[in-house]
Amino acid sequence: MISADDALDRILAALVPLPSEVIGFADGDNRVLAQDVTARLTQPPSDVSAMDGYAVRAVDVATVPVELEVIGTSKAGGTFDGVVGPGRAARIFTGATVPQGADTIIIQEDTERGGENQIRVLERADPGRHIRLKGVDFQDGESLLKKGQRLTSRDLALLAAMDINRIEVTQRPRLALLATGDELVRPGEPVAAHQIISSTPYALAAWIKRWGGQADILDIARDNEDSLRQAAKSARDVDILVTLGGASVGDHDLVQSVLGKEGLHVDFWKVAIKPGKPLIFGDIAGTTFLGLPGNPVSALVCGLLFLRPAIGALLGINKADLAPPLAIAHLGKDLSANSKRQDYIRARLSRDAAGRLVVIPFDLQDSSVLSVFAAADCLIVRKPLAQAAKKGDLVDIWPLG
Numbered sequence: 001m002i003s004a005d006d007a008l009d010r011i012l013a014a015l016v017p018l019p020s021e022v023i024g025f026a027d028g029d030n031r032v033l034a035q036d037v038t039a040r041l042t043q044p045p046s047d048v049s050a051m052d053g054y055a056v057r058a059v060d061v062a063t064v065p066v067e068l069e070v071i072g073t074s075k076a077g078g079t080f081d082g083v084v085g086p087g088r089a090a091r092i093f094t095g096a097t098v099p100q101g102a103d104t105i106i107i108q109e110d111t112e113r114g115g116e117n118q119i120r121v122l123e124r125a126d127p128g129r130h131i132r133l134k135g136v137d138f139q140d141g142e143s144l145l146k147k148g149q150r151l152t153s154r155d156l157a158l159l160a161a162m163d164i165n166r167i168e169v170t171q172r173p174r175l176a177l178l179a180t181g182d183e184l185v186r187p188g189e190p191v192a193a194h195q196i197i198s199s200t201p202y203a204l205a206a207w208i209k210r211w212g213g214q215a216d217i218l219d220i221a222r223d224n225e226d227s228l229r230q231a232a233k234s235a236r237d238v239d240i241l242v243t244l245g246g247a248s249v250g251d252h253d254l255v256q257s258v259l260g261k262e263g264l265h266v267d268f269w270k271v272a273i274k275p276g277k278p279l280i281f282g283d284i285a286g287t288t289f290l291g292l293p294g295n296p297v298s299a300l301v302c303g304l305l306f307l308r309p310a311i312g313a314l315l316g317i318n319k320a321d322l323a324p325p326l327a328i329a330h331l332g333k334d335l336s337a338n339s340k341r342q343d344y345i346r347a348r349l350s351r352d353a354a355g356r357l358v359v360i361p362f363d364l365q366d367s368s369v370l371s372v373f374a375a376a377d378c379l380i381v382r383k384p385l386a387q388a389a390k391k392g393d394l395v396d397i398w399p400l401g
Helices: 004-013 153-161 200-211 225-235 255-260 296-315 370-375
Strands: 019-022 053-056 066-076 086-094 104-107 111-113 118-121 142-145 168-169 174-179 214-217 240-244 264-269 280-284 287-292 327-331 342-351 356-360 377-383 394-399
Touching: 004 264, 004 296, 053 118, 142 168, 153 280, 153 377, 174 200, 200 214, 200 240, 225 255, 240 296, 255 264, 255 280, 255 287, 280 342, 287 296, 296 342, 296 370, 327 377, 342 394, 356 377
Parallel strands: 066 086, 174 214, 174 240, 240 287, 327 356
Antiparallel strands: 019 168, 053 086, 053 104, 066 118, 111 118, 264 280, 280 287, 327 394, 342 356, 342 377, 377 394
């Protein structure tokens, strides 16, 4: 039995990024860049006004009130060829180019109309006030988005501003999810007294999509050699085959014995975590293989721990960015000392009267109980052999939002 850290290191060491493809930038949400992206222009392309008002020389408004001659108007999207000289001003609007000679903006509220083509300036302004300098956002040729970066909707706006319409991204990993067991039926099918609904694949498929992959849910494999073999063979052209259940050593746990005949090579089996000890990692005929436990919560915790970073590795995301997104919170009640296995305790978050984040573990921690996992806001992460913790102590948490 190996540690969670060792298991993750061995999984990531076995995976290399998938090939890239070129897509339209508007389809880039949640995709991972395969190359750095550099700006094709400078933004803004010139010094522009950040406010509606008047472009003036700061020296002319050092003492106020003062009257200035208005020589023209600069509008966004237009041009203005005049020069703001001594005692002069130009009407200007937000986003418009600052005319030559001007070095500050007097906002409209700080002026009043004087005579014809005249304004009275009521407030002084230092040089550079309300001016967005050329290139303050980014420069032509500047690398703003990096290889291995997962794009957000905000990044799409940046790409558009950079005048980028095509991007190179890593192909989405394809996964096949294969649930095993005579006791399983699909949602909506008749359920006998000795059967349960196969639920885990649907949560995993949703997570895989969120993590940047795509998942096929295969037919349920029954607890016999032919059914398991045929179901596994139906997983064609996938990057990872994930089985659910059958990973232990019981008489009906057939994954290793049956798939071993089909070329399954096991790198490791059993990890010192709770829940989720019976985990298999290896490859089958050149395809990465991950055998998750059958209990739903065990499988889902293993999905977070190992499947999430495995997909990230195939996408080319930097290893440092694949670490669990841990935070800290104060315990809401005592916890006993931990065993030799790293524990992931389902818990709920709240705020106390002082505004501190408080985490309260659920009393029921059975690895088959989905209702608790669905209600949990986070997992409390406890190291092997961690000492007993008291109410108010700080603990590591893994938010599930």
